[in-house]
Amino acid sequence: MTAPFDLIVVGAGMAGISAANKAVGAGWRTAIVDELPYGGTCALRGCDPKKILRRGAEIIDAATLMRDKGIDANGLSINWADLMRHTRGFTDPVPANAERELASNGVATLHGTATFTSPSTIDVAGTVYEPRHVLIATGARPRPLGFPGADRVIDSTEFLHLDSLPRRIVFVGGGFISFEFAHIAARVGSTVTIIDRGDRPLRGFDPDLVDLLTARSAAVGVDVRSRTTIDAIDGTESGHAVRLDTPDGAADIDADLVVHGAGRIPNLATLGL
Template sequence: MTDTYDLLVIGAGMAGVAAATKTASKGWRVGIVDALPYGGTCALRGCDPKKILRRGAEVIDAARLMGGKGIDSNGLSINWEDLMKHKHGFTDPVPHNMEQDLRAHGVETLHGPTTFTGPTQVDIADKPYEASKILIATGAVPRPLDFPGHEHLIDSSDFLNLETLPRRIVFLGGGFISFEFAHIAARAGSTPIILDRGARPLKAFDADLVDLLVKRGSDAGVDVRRRTSITSITKSSSGYTIHTDTAGTPDSIQADLIVHGAGRVAELSRLDLDAGQVAHGSHGVEVAGHLQSTTNPAVYAAGDAADTAGPPLTPVAVIEAKVAASNMLKSATTVPDYAATPTAVFTVPELVRVGMLEQEAQSNGLNIDVRYTDTSGWYSNYRIGETAGATKILVDKDTDLIVGAHLFGHGYAELANTISVAMKHGLTTRQLKSTTAVYPSTGSDLGSIL
């Protein structure tokens, strides 16, 4: 006999859980399924555990910055095993707690690989199910690589579960994963190298601030090598030899560990979407703006599994899932609002972006005022011994509205949240500067940055 649901959610990450609980609260019979432990990438294999490990790096870095200023940092080090235990103290209870919460909200929890057998039919662990609506929220996986020796790489999930941290680590790719992990590894005593094929890493962020981050990382022991690609990897008794090509010049690097940080793709490989009449491409399930499949009206998709205009961020995935759920419940065509979504690279210190890059604002014909400020010598940085920091705020001269904000410095991810609120709700820079902030705090720098 086939079980039937009003909604079946494929993927028990933050997006899937948000949609499942929302629809169940309206009386729908909802099932959710995952082949992996419940929690998804962010809670188990990404954002949350990464930032717990980053805390160790922050403490080491903070002590070093205050060396000779009242703090003796000699001998201070990260105990990787204990730091990992601290991480597991958060991640290990997540699957059980999440399933319990889902059941408390009336959602039925299922386990196993899922494949479509028809437009509204799937098999889960070889058992048939049917649903009036299906939401695909399966997230993303590391992009496949095909150079000789690629099988020797570990991915981000493996890195976050390392029992010991080796000394020589090479990160492939110049994106979030490589930079964040390399900054952790450097403070934990490793000698990390980032290999980036392009002329500059972190292309989605302001180029001037990226340069400052690379310089700050270099001072902390992070070696970024540009225009460098891996041609092959060979294993030996002493580790790995990475054969590289840098602007046409061959070279080699010795490493104990090589980490895949060269991008991610939608995880759709096991779903047999063609059997479900669900169109899909290299960027995920093809959906209309309101997140409904372009070829199967019973199917919706959200997050990294969907080809949408939103950036690949957990909060965006959750917003999309809630919008998709609302559209299913109301037979509506609401489109998610991606305006002023902040994003950060949680290096030490962090790099943040909200809104347009400088060239994007110019290409859109905006009459912008570029307000660049070197904050390295400001009190908020002097207080902690930091010597790196800068901001670039793009203001529309015609409206006095912020159209882009780019920040590099300690605590600036929190500052970006205030800027995001201002941008989303149309506050001018004059209005922001008229607000009295807690002093002295990093937030009180905002008026001067503007």
């Protein structure tokens, strides 16, 4: 058993890092652990890289809206590979910078999977600790998809690491992740479909605003299929065949890429709770 900490924070995203810095500033012996690079979803795999991609899409959209109003948008396009390299210029330094700041503040930085071995002990990569407190800040992960062929679906993290964007993309789920990525992909030039099982996408958002968004989506070529579920995804010579159950019966969509945007659940599976 190692020397005790007052607090071990499990999860080195923005919430966990903030808590660890505040705790050590209050005089607590503090450690933080993550099995992934430090920085968390927002800085590495979500909000921040997405904003850079979105900015590229916004430039294309603004130029298109100004066509015949003094702006010639002919030939304007997104080079996805260059845009991704630009994005990584922001995200790649984050883990080392976050860990360096934590260490300089006096926080012990640990790496590996954290699993409770008893109500008072936690194992981190084979070393057992007995802290006075544990703060769980592990965030969320994509919820499991229950249809055959779900292993063919990539998640949003993988989407943000694509070196090229394929021509035909299907997004599973009508949430904000699907809509944000779908609009980016449409501006790049992909043919995009969103599959949503509900009567209206983006449940929980203002219905009038959602209606405006769905109309705008259709205008830029995003095909939103409501009251539609996926029965299965099969492999084909050219990609994937997405088998659908629609209000009008069975239907298929051919896709080069299928992306998970159907919600997230707490990321607790490895904690042994």
